[in-house]
Amino acid sequence: MIEVEQRIETAPGTVFAVLADGWSYASWVVGASHIRKVDAGWPAVGTRIHHSIGPWPLQVEDVTVVRELEPSRLLVLEARMWPMGKATVRLELAPTQDGATVVAMSELVDAGPGKLLPGAVQAALLRPRNREALHRLADMAVGRARQP
Structure with missing residues (x-):
């Protein structure tokens, strides 16, 4: 499992509001390029x-x-990209004493050809991608917090 962390200078509820906005997914997930539909009730x-x-x-x-x-x-x-495979992505939000949030993002490729890659190769590909995703998430959450 590949894990990265990011401190975000806003409360967990504000960070989660970005995650709960399915239409914003392509703005922070590196590689996602277009949202066609978001099911009603996302993120249930x-x-x-x-x-x-x-x-x-x-x-x-x-x-x-x-x-x-x-x-x-x-x-x-459960993030899918067939025929390459699918992965389980876990986003954990933890409040800090000063009102910020630490987000831990872990990813495990658990099906498809990507699963056959050695762990070091997966880490070399996923760690920088996921760091960038958390930087984008941070920018969006902090920007949202600044909105009146």
Whole structure:
């Protein structure tokens, strides 16, 4: 499992509000390029974001499904990108004493050809991507916190 962390200078509820906005998914998830549909009730367990991954014209259409949810604390996603595979992505939000949030993002490729890659190769590919995703999430959450 690959894990990265990011301190975000706003409360967990504000960070979670970005995660709970399914239409913002392609803005912070590196590689997601287009949101086609967000199921009503997102991010309830079992709801999906219908998205495209990759650059045009090589985009792959697939879905991300919520597998576990504890609002403002935990979001577990099953992210699919067939034919490459699927991964379980876990986002844990922890408040700090000074009002910020530490987000831990872990990813485990658990199906498809990507699972066959050695752990070091997966880490080399996923760690920088997930760090960038958390930087984008931080920018969006801090920007949202500044809105009146």
